[in-house]
Amino acid sequence: MLFLLPDWVEPVARYMLETGLRNTLRMAGFSLVFATVIGVVLGTLLTIKFAPSRWLIRLYIEVWRGLPVIVTLFVVHFGLTPLLGTRFEFSPLTSGIITLTLWGSAQIAEATRGAVQSIPREQHEASSALGFGWVGRHTYVIFPQAFRRLIPPLVSLLVGIILNTTLVQIIGGTELLESGEQSVERLNAIPPIGIFEIHAFEIYGAVAVVFFVMCFPLTRLAAYLERRLVV
């Protein structure tokens, strides 16, 4: 089947998958882990009835959920250096991970708050009676039960993160879409660099297909897990 394809396909596909897709997945993986950890901690802290900390966490959630992700990306990539100095100059991919961590942790914090509050009060009382402090109680008793409710939003978040990694294209990070754009431009160049042909339709179509193949099963999985949780 492969030999029926035109000659330009193989190197382009190789570049887009080995460099582009790899960076997309790496960004998504890091962002998911960081966002989950920060989101779970903030969401649990949000259940403490101490007004100042609640206001601060609320502000964090509302700001990073409220801003368009691309504006957050610009803040992280262009705003931190003039504000804090050149030590805070990040590569596009790092800026992407920081941005998606901020955005994702805001989503997870909100979900965690709901999940933790859904655990009946008796669980808190019983674990306190067994001698657990606040941290131990949440780590060993409350969170393991709340985590079940967090799984569907976490899968949805992964989809959101994968889709939003494309924003890094705008600041020049070589993720899947950017690797596609570079390939389109290269093919359109005059020989010997390119072959002076436009293949935007095939390449951007392929980018869409790759994202669909990754995200569609996850979307269905999230819907399935959510249904199973309700019953």
Add this chain to the structure above:
Amino acid sequence: MTLAVTYDLGSYVSENWEFLLRGLGRTLLVSAIAITGAFAIGAVLGAARAHRVPVLSQVAAIYVEVIRNTPILVQIFFLYFALPQVGIRLDVFTVAWLSVMVWGGAFNTENFRAGFEAVPFRFREAALALGFGRLRTFFNITFPIGGRIALPSSINTYIAVLKNTALLYVISYEELTTSAFQINARTLETLETLTVLGVVYLTLVWTLSASIRWLEGHLALPEER
């Protein structure tokens, strides 16, 4: 190396407010067109999904899944950079409203489908018993009640549509984000640029979110109060 940072939001705004306001106007214009379109798409296709209209329902399902599971940035790229290759040339303004409308329409189809399906069956039964036809049952019963149930989630989609217009930066459509960064390219007042963007977007988004919370209190079905 020390970075000379002068932060003067006042003069930034007073020198550029007309340009920024024109950008904001385009953001709101594109959002308004897209939201209107997304409402229509959502109502029609959501009804087709909820009532399992043959063919249309399946087409709507595919449309929803394709849009929801591919990045909107790729959709914008496809409309603006890929379609000309097959002879479809859309100007930048058309791509601007079309891309965010198609995106919002897909999410809104799901919102309305869920809303229509949540209308208690006995309401429709009552209408049919009163001699309403299927179409009149839809327009007099399912649409007003289901649309009301779907309103909070569809406003969430409209907020997301508004936020997504910032992505039109990639096709250089001069909405708020593009305008602000054009000023930035000239004056290098990055922090002022980002402040303006942050304040304007958060004001818009927070106002709309507050309206959802207000509506949720007022729109509950009478029997659920």
